[in-house]
Amino acid sequence: MKNMNILKSEDGLFEIALKINGENKKFKVKNNEFLLDALRRYGYKGAKKGCDSGDCGSCAIMFNGKPVLSCMMPAVTAHGGEIVTIEGIGTIEKPHAIQEAYVEAGAVQCGFCTPGMIIVTKHLLEKKPSPSDEDIKKELDGNLCRCTGYVSQIKAVRIAAKKMKKKGKK
Amino acid sequence: MKNLKYCCFPKTVEEAVKLLNDKKHKSIAVAGGTLIAKSIGDLIEQYVDIRYLPLKDIKVSGGDLIIGALCAFDEIDDNPLAKKWASGVLSKAASKCSSQLVRNMATIGGNIAKPHSFNIFPALLCALNAKVKVAFLKGTEIYPMEDIYNTDFPHKLGSNSIITEIIIPAYIKKCAANYEKFAKTQACWESYASCAFSLSLIKGKVEKPRVFVGSLSPKPIRLEAAEGIVSNQKLSSEIIEEAMEAFIGNLDILKLSTVNIGFKKEVASIMFKRFLLSVLEGKI
Numbered sequence: 361m362k363n364m365n366i367l368k369s370e371d372g373l374f375e376i377a378l379k380i381n382g383e384n385k386k387f388k389v390k391n392n393e394f395l396l397d398a399l400r401r402y403g404y405k406g407a408k409k410g411c412d413s414g415d416c417g418s419c420a421i422m423f424n425g426k427p428v429l430s431c432m433m434p435a436v437t438a439h440g441g442e443i444v445t446i447e448g449i450g451t452i453e454k455p456h457a458i459q460e461a462y463v464e465a466g467a468v469q470c471g472f473c474t475p476g477m478i479i480v481t482k483h484l485l486e487k488k489p490s491p492s493d494e495d496i497k498k499e500l501d502g503n504l505c506r507c508t509g510y511v512s513q514i515k516a517v518r519i520a521a522k523k524m525k526k527k528g529k530k
Numbered sequence: 531m532k533n534l535k536y537c538c539f540p541k542t543v544e545e546a547v548k549l550l551n552d553k554k555h556k557s558i559a560v561a562g563g564t565l566i567a568k569s570i571g572d573l574i575e576q577y578v579d580i581r582y583l584p585l586k587d588i589k590v591s592g593g594d595l596i597i598g599a600l601c602a603f604d605e606i607d608d609n610p611l612a613k614k615w616a617s618g619v620l621s622k623a624a625s626k627c628s629s630q631l632v633r634n635m636a637t638i639g640g641n642i643a644k645p646h647s648f649n650i651f652p653a654l655l656c657a658l659n660a661k662v663k664v665a666f667l668k669g670t671e672i673y674p675m676e677d678i679y680n681t682d683f684p685h686k687l688g689s690n691s692i693i694t695e696i697i698i699p700a701y702i703k704k705c706a707a708n709y710e711k712f713a714k715t716q717a718c719w720e721s722y723a724s725c726a727f728s729l730s731l732i733k734g735k736v737e738k739p740r741v742f743v744g745s746l747s748p749k750p751i752r753l754e755a756a757e758g759i760v761s762n763q764k765l766s767s768e769i770i771e772e773a774m775e776a777f778i779g780n781l782d783i784l785k786l787s788t789v790n791i792g793f794k795k796e797v798a799s800i801m802f803k804r805f806l807l808s809v810l811e812g813k814i
Contacts, residue, residue, distance in 0.1 A: 365539040374537060392531035394567075414564060417631050426604075426634045432567050433635075436537040437560060437579050480630065501717040502629025 367439055376439035380404070381448025389435035395421075396430035398438075399445065406446030406475040410504070417503035420476035421445050427480045429502075446475035449482060457527055458482055461520035462513070469507035477503045481517050485524055491517065536576040540583065543665045543694055549578045551667045551690050559688045561600055562636040564628075565644045566688075585639070585694055588612060593700030599639025599693040603627050606638060615698065616658060616707035616728060617814050623654045623709040623726070628719040638696060643687035645679060645748050648720050652679070653744035654709045656752065657726035660698045666691035679749040701738070705730050706814040710801040711745075721745045722790075723798040727805045729760070736760045736809075741777070743798050746786050753780040756802065765810040774803050 367374050373388045380399075389398045396419045399407055410418035412431050419431040422444035450456030455463075458481050468474050477500060484491055484499040491499070496517045505513065536555060540546040550557050555575040560566065562581075585598035588609045595615050597606065606612050606624040613621045627633055627641075627650050641651040642662065652675075655662075660675040666685050675696075677683055685691035707728035713721035724744040730737040739757040742750045756777035763769050777799045788794060808814045 364541060364545055367537045369535050369537075372532070391534035413568065414632060415629075417629065420631055426602075427631055428635050429564075429631050432564055434531065434537075434560070434563065434567055434570075434577065436534070437563070437577065437581070439537065440539065498625070499630050502631035 365440065367436060369436075374436045374439075376436060378438055378440065379442045381444055387435075391436065393435045394431055395423075395433040395435045395438050398435040399430060399443075404445045404447055408472050408475060410472065415502075415504070416473070417476040417480065418473050420479045420503065422479055422483065427476075427483045444479070446478060449478060456482075457523035458485070458516075458520040461523055462516045465512045465516035465519055467508060467512040467516035473503055473505045473507075477505070477513055481520060484517065485521055489525060490521055531570050531572065531574065533572050533575055534577065537579060538576065539579050543583055543585070543692065546578055546580050546583060546692060547665050547667055547690075549576065550688075550692070552576065557689070559692050561640050562602065563640075564632050564636040565640055565646065565649075580692060593703075595698040595700075595703070597638055597696040597698070599695060600637050601639075603633035603636050603638070603641075604630065607633065614703070616702050616705045619654065619658070619707040619709050619726075619728075620698075623650050626650060626709070626711050626716065629717045632719070639693040640688075642675070642678065642696070643693055647745050647748050648724075649744070650709065650711070650724070653724060653742040653750035654726040655696060655698075656750045657709075657728045657740045657742045658698050658702050658705075658707060659728070659738075659740060660696055662693050663695040663697065664691050665694050670694065672697065676750075676752070701730065702728060705738075706809045708805045708808070708814060710805070712797045712801070723794045723801065725798050725801040725805075726750075727802065729809065731809065734764050736763055736765060741802065743781070746781070746788050746791070746794060746798070747784075751781070751784065753777055755780040760806065765806060767810075770803055770806045770810065773806060774799050777802050 369391045372391050377386050407421050408418040410416035414429045414432045420427045421430045450459045458478050462468050496514050538549050556573050557576040558574050559578045559580050585600040587598045588611050589596050603624040607621050641649045655675045661672050663672050705728045709726045711721045711724040726742045729739040739760050741753040741756045756773050759773040759776045781795045
């Protein structure tokens with residue numbers, strides 16, 4: 361077991377190393393902390409704390425290539441992983457095609473659920489560049505929105521698929 | 531979680547099992563974490579993060595379908611081999627678990643190692659006559675799926691041993707099988723009733739039927755009386771009605787104390803009837 365990675369906490373804190381939005385980072389996380397809280401504490405506030413029980417999807421981030429619920433992941437277990445948050449997808453100055461599509465479709469109202477929706481949409485379009493409505497509904501079934509009624513998000517994903525095909529963008 | 535002192539990332543099953551059996555620290559295996567992450571008590575001092583163990587393959591070996599315990603629900607849902615087996619019931623069931631975000635994280639091993647009424651795979655894998663390979667300190671052993679829920683099962687899954695593989699026997703490939711869940715919404719983890727069935731049709735006669743009910747108790751319930759009615763019979767409307775009565779009678783004997791049990795039993799029996807009717811009509 362010589363080469364195995366074992367993290368030891370000191371005064372209730374673990375030091376974890378991870379890649380976040382393409383940058384190598386070291387975080388100090390509490391032994392009872394979840395990844396969502398650690399990310400927000402370090403300034404990645406795009407992921408939102410909605411239900412804190414894995415039901416609403418507003419905390420979704422990409423972990424090792426898959427959208428996951430960061431409120432359900434003990435922070436220490438993110439050690440060695442690769443994370444993409446909404447901050448790593450696009451900026452106000454240079455939005456991603458999916459973000460543009462969400463604005464065009466009017467799929468953003470209060471905006472609380474939007475980062476999670478965009479993370480999930482990105483993963484869907486990477487897997488299936490031309491998803492059916494059923495595919496979209498299935499992929500977004502864990503992202504709750506209290507404002508829009510979901511029709512506009514489905515439309516947004518359709519627009520995003522077209523935009524991304526046009527731009528040949530990932 | 532506040533007493534957590536160590537987090538280990540083993541690379542082999544042997545390392546993981548050694549860590550779990552480390553007498554110095556109370557340990558727990560964590561994979562997807564969706565069932566346990568929020569309920570890990572303060573006694574736990576060591577996480578054994580088994581997510582990176584090489585247990586993610588879905589393959590056919592010796593005719594049997596082997597599913598690595600760390601396969602996430604979405605991987606089973608999308609897997610071409612899983613789609614081919616037993617009317618694609620594995621993929622269908624995996625797609626019915628909660629939401630996509632949970633399906634991306636939750637693993638089949640965790641789903642059966644931590645039994646809960648609303649877990650999908652315990653009832654389904656029992657219905658598919660599956661076996662599980664368990665790794666413990668002294669080696670590995672294969673057990674029938676149902677045995678892991680017996681009180682005399684010799685291992686504590688996730689505490690001193692881990693499930694490494696799920697083995698679905700070759701004969702199941704051609705079986706008619708189904709999994710049904712009745713819940714508030716499709717993305718709802720909680721369900722009022724769920725059932726899993728499998729049977730072989732040999733020259734028009736039902737063979738090896740397996741009928742299991744989930745949701746009504748933490749462990750899947752086998753309904754042998756209902757199986758007995760259809761076994762070695764050609765399906766007909768009369769046999770199906772008789773099997774349905776046996777199904778409800780079987781549940782009555784168990785004296786389950788769940789809320790609205792009468793309604794749930796009725797729903798479950800209708801699922802069973804629908805399954806038998808689809809077999810009769812050649813839809814499955």
